[in-house]
Amino acid sequence: MEVFAAIRRDARVEGMSIRALARKHQVGRATVRRALACAEPPARKTPVRASPRLDPFKAAIDDMLRADLDAPRKQRHTARRIHVRLIEEHAATDVSYSTVRDYVRIRRAQIDLEAGRRVEVMVPQEHAPGAEAEVDFGELFVILAGVKTKVFLFTFRLSYSGKAVHRIYATQGQEAFLEGHIAAFQEIGGIPTRHIRYDNLTSTVTRVVNAHGRERVENDRWVLFRSHFGFDPFYCQPGIAGAHEKGGVEGDVGRFRRQHLVPMPVVDSLDELNEKVRAWDTSDDKRRISSRIRTVGEDFATEQTHLAPLPVEGFDPGLMLHPMVDRSAMITVRMARYSVPARFIHRRVRVSLRVSEVVVFDGRTQIARHPRVVTRGGQSVSLDHYLEVLKGKPGALPGSTVLAQARESGVFTPAHEAFWANARRRLGDAAGTRELIDVLLLHRSMTADEVEAGLLAAVSVGAVSADVVAVEARLQAVRDAAAGSGSERHLVAQASGVEQRDADQRVDKRRKVVSLTERLLLDPEAVIAGLPPDNRPLPSMEKYQQLLGRRTGTDNQPSPNESGAPR
Structure with missing residues (x-):
């Protein structure tokens, strides 16, 4: 581009001939003529590199790729596996791996098209404020109380503003799934009005009726939960085919993990870690997504007014169980044991299994509360029980x-x-x-x-x-x-x-209180620390003995005097 511009300038200003221009700029005369004819140089031609060593094996590679059309997704040939098979089965020791890799990358797409496979095309989408959200779980490791522990990152992301709420739990069971939703709803101050997008998690879906459709058999407690909060779910296609349908939250899980959880956090409890997560969520409101003009927090301020209000009544996110109390006044919940008051032995109680605690009820009365034990075979007991x-x-x-x-x-x-x-x-x-x-x-x-x-x-x-x-x-x-x-x-x-x-x-x-009965436990003459000495005389029963000595006979009949007359 610069050479063409210089040639055209010298021809225009200096009036130089084609031969002079070619000599000055050290190019051919044909190049000078092209520069004078058009200011834009022609596109460079990409040389087609021949691979004579691979040519005898291209048919074998094509056969392997065609066999992958009917093979399971996770058992298809990679370029490295094809290279190994060429060496073992066809003695292609002179063919390099990079040559095979470049050919497979181009040829695999061509074979898919020849077989009539659909090519996925992403269509840009617009999201109305307050209408949609996406939810997903991600895995990560933390140093929890000195031990490397696998935990799960719950992520709720509004589609319009990109505002995300994150929580970290020790499990990805339904109790964590529901509690994460409640925390997210309270954080954003409302509920999306159209739908929330999900994978086909066991916390929500019992059975996928049609793999290519949206019909699902839902979990009963999940139906109760979404009915209580008043929102509709949108289930993505099963497997990797539906990952793009909630790509916003998929990308946010990775972004949050890389930005805030590398290196592995060192904490004493998940409550401590979630306090840090809340602070990170607040700081993320200042970031901009891609080429947007406004920040996440500014877009969320607009979106928040379009959310549906929260219900007045609360919802217990715990999983309801009904274990029997054994003779040790203990119940077993998820391979861990918890104590209850001894008076409930051999009775069935109701348990709300939550993410971080276990609450035990007798009817509507709470009788015990324990921190949740995540260790198999662990136990939590209360002395009061x-x-x-x-x-x-x-x-x-x-x-x-x-x-x-x-x-x-x-x-x-x-x-x-x-x-x-x-x-x-x-x-x-x-x-x-x-x-x-x-x-x-x-x-x-x-x-x-x-x-x-x-x-x-x-x-x-x-x-x-x-x-x-x-x-x-x-x-x-x-x-x-x-x-x-x-x-x-x-x-x-x-x-x-x-x-x-x-x-x-x-x-x-009234500050100093002493126990008078403690004199009976020690030597009467001993002085107890803080106890004043007792100098009172011992009580006498002499007068009472005189009265008793004058009484004869029974209580019902008075005794006679010396003259025989009653006194």
Whole structure:
């Protein structure tokens, strides 16, 4: 292009001849004449490279490609496999792999056309605001609590704006599928009005009626879910043939994974990871898709007003199960075991299996809640579920699984340990453990902080009674209520501080609580820490003995006096 322009300029400005132009620009005269005749140079001719070494084997390659027309998609010849077969079956040792690869790339498409196979042509589509969305799952690995773990990325993408909502779950079961939808609907503040595009997931589709049509037999719970939220599904063609029908979300899964999840995130829990995912989704609102003028967030602001409103009633995304409680007060859900209150042994309960937790109901009453155990054979037990049983069998507590898990989770604190040690030393193992169980029962009506404050107060004065812990816990509740109400008092009262001082004085007068019954457990002359000495004289029964000495006979008939007359 530059040579043609220079030739035409010299001819126009300098008036040079064809011979002079050819000599100056070092080109042939024919090239000079073409430049003077047309400003655009002719297209370069692509040389056709001959492959004489491959010519004897082209028929064999064509036969292999024609055989692929009826073969399963995942068992068709690759160029490398064809090259290996040519060497093994036809002794084509002089033919390189690159030569075979270039021929197969062109010839395979030609054979498909000769066989009458349909060539897919993508037709550009327009999406109305708030009308459509796409959903898909993707796989990835994270370092979860120090262990490389396979997890699943749920992606919900609005077709108009490209606004996407992502969540990461330990499973891609129906409970995760439904919970991801609820999180997405709440995040965007509405529901698409036309349809949402899906693969033929088992969470939604029970059976594909027609592989080339859209008729499906849907899962009953999925039908209930979409009926509750009021949207219609659009099912893509099965397999790779339908991947392009929701190409937006397919590409977004890969983009999000490459941009935010490389290298593998290192987290302690999936809740921590999902907090990061929410922040990444917010930052992605500032990006532009392809050559669009506006950002994703700006397009979403327009689209959000076209979404259908959310329903007023909530929906439980958990999978409903009805296991039987065994004699250990445990139920088995997805190869993991969970405890329930012991009074439900040999009864059937209702379980809502959710992504991160398991909630157990008796009718409409919630009786237990556990974090979901994803390890096969794992278990989650609560000490509170066995307190009534342990009160009758106190010897079973020290070596129990429930106590070990309570210590590991921090529910059984050092304050509990100190109180239990004192109680067993002073009352004996059985009686001391029963006092501890009475303390643990206080957690059902008081907060953990209040009970722990009561335990610390009881340990500080050497008390080993659950009643002392209960009194001190109530005093802590009074102090918390007084402190909490301080910000709501009138400013004048806050400035004077009279009410606060009065409350503090009342609490201080009752702060130290001692158990009077503990004198019977030790030497009467021993001084218990914090217990004031008792200097009162012992009670005397002498006057009562005098009265009894004057009584004779029975209570129904008075005794006679010395003269025989009744007194």
